[in-house]
Amino acid sequence: MxxxxxxxxxxxxxxxxxxxxxxxxxxxxxxxxxxxxxxxxxxxxxxxxxxxxxxxxxxxxxxxxxxxxxxxxxxxxxxxxxxxxxxxxxxxxxxxxxxxxxxxxxxxxxxxxxxxxxxxxxxxxxxxxxxxxxxxxxxxxxxxxxxxxxxxxxxxxxxxxxxxxxxxxxxxxxxxxxxxxxxxxxxxxxxAGIAFIEKETSALFIPQMLNLQALDGISFSKGCYIGQETIARAKYRGANKRALFILTGRASSAPKAGDNVQVLLNNNWKRVGTVVSGCQYGDGHIEVLAVLPKDSGSDDIYQIKEIEGSTLYYAPLPYSLIEE
Structure with a gap:
């Protein structure tokens, strides 16, 4: 195999x-x-x-x-x-x-x-x-x-x-x-920009932080369910400030769920998010799903704190996050 x-x-x-x-x-x-x-x-x-x-x-x-x-x-x-x-x-x-x-x-x-x-x-x-x-x-x-x-x-x-x-x-x-x-x-x-949660990141994110609303995974018109109040507030009051992004780049190993994502700001690394899942292909490049601030810039440079020398950049999602 x-x-x-x-x-x-x-x-x-x-x-x-x-x-x-x-x-x-x-x-x-x-x-x-x-x-x-x-x-x-x-x-x-x-x-x-x-x-x-x-x-x-x-x-x-x-x-x-x-x-x-x-x-x-x-x-x-x-x-x-x-x-x-x-x-x-x-x-x-x-x-x-x-x-x-x-x-x-x-x-x-x-x-x-x-x-x-x-x-x-x-x-x-x-x-x-x-x-x-x-x-x-x-x-x-x-x-x-x-x-x-x-x-x-x-x-x-x-x-x-x-x-x-x-x-x-x-x-x-x-x-x-x-x-x-x-x-x-x-x-x-x-x-595909689809996040499935591992045990390390269970109960850390509301569904909109994982872009589930963009993947038809949330109904805002059905009746009550557990957690609905928070999820509805995030939509109608703009309470959610984070989203799921794809990052790609180079690293010595595949990032793991729960690893910390840092962004380069004014020549210093600042923690901004969390890895939900990561992988590494045979040519050495890595791809990551990470929860980051919604206003993260497409020109920013990132790294995985736990992997020395890693360098990652924004990659576009295959679907839109713009809500009607």
Missing amino acids: LKLSQLKNISHLPDLVLCPLDSWDLIRVTGEDRVSFLQGQLTCDLASLKPGEQTLAAQCNPQGKAWCIVRVIVLEDRILMTQPSSVTEKQLPELKKYGTFSKVEIGKETEYQLFGLAGCKSAKYIADKVDTAATHEQSRLLENGIVIKQPYPSLRYLIVLKNQQATELIEDLKDRATVFDDSLWNAMNIA
């Missing part, structure tokens, strides 16, 4: 890539109250989603700080949430705490597996082996799971299938595809 350090840059991505996503969890919520329960827990409008649809969302504490960012997936008989495994030890007990008051069952999913597929031939493989129409839709509900097209960069899909079909497909792919660990998937999420 290859690592991101063995890929020079994203332009050198093989035609067909399998990412097993071993450091990600699938959380399952079942029971007759699953929609109403999660409607009161997550920032998205879950009640508006039909089976086969999905969205990003945050689960927050009462102060509006995000325990985690999840991709919510609605199936016929359950709701699934994908997230990095490291944050589950903090997030899952918080979710279960409120679940005692509803007719729901919450836990790690055991009947389904998830994996990523990427590369210019990934769509053809899905059309040939999974479902012909799955590559033409944002998400496609299947008899045994779901296929979700992922945003920039490259062509890539998140696939969730029942165990038997997933195992058969993965075994077939091992003979046809180049297999990378999920450091590649992390790098693709960084390039």
